[in-house]
Amino acid sequence: MLDLAGGTTVYLACGATDLRKSYHGLAAIIKLKFKLDPYSRCMFAFCNRRRTSIKILQWDGSGFWILMKRLDRDSFHWPETPDELQKVTLKEMHWLCDGLSLTPKGAFEERHPKIVV
Template sequence: KFKLDPYSRCMFARCMFAFCNRRRTSIKILQWDGSGFWILMKRLDKDSFHWPDTPDELQKVTLKEMHWLCDGLSLTPKGAFEERHPKIVV
């Protein structure tokens, strides 16, 4: 549907694809490591994940934001510093 390549590399690391079920009680992460796929899954016994409300759209997130989602936080938790990437000039 999204026409993405799970075998691709993203910038400096391999791409990870995350999916959430409708009830938002489980997250699955798919990653190709060069010889096979890894599937990581986290299922909650209580509550639900603060997953974005855009089921038909893609959203790129940083590794830090993925950790936030897996820890039960939203993608924009209050008090979090904005991630910056300074340019290196030689």
């Protein structure tokens, strides 16, 4: 089953990707271009050139899942650095899918309070 737990590692393929690619094409990009294992339990997210579609690939142990979102108007605030892989949290991935940037204004910064003994 698709793992949407908070501890899931999410990687963004920055820049544009040809989203006509399916399972094998996206897995090849992960393995050959980014030197990562597409069969790990990580999520790998890709965006098209116009920034109107996102595809997410994840292996669940028995097969690949592909999630896709296409916008009717506007565009995603996708990182533009080509040929770069960026590690983000699942929360940040939700922000991108909701039309926000990776650092939305007004969002609380995640932190861990110091324990005073």
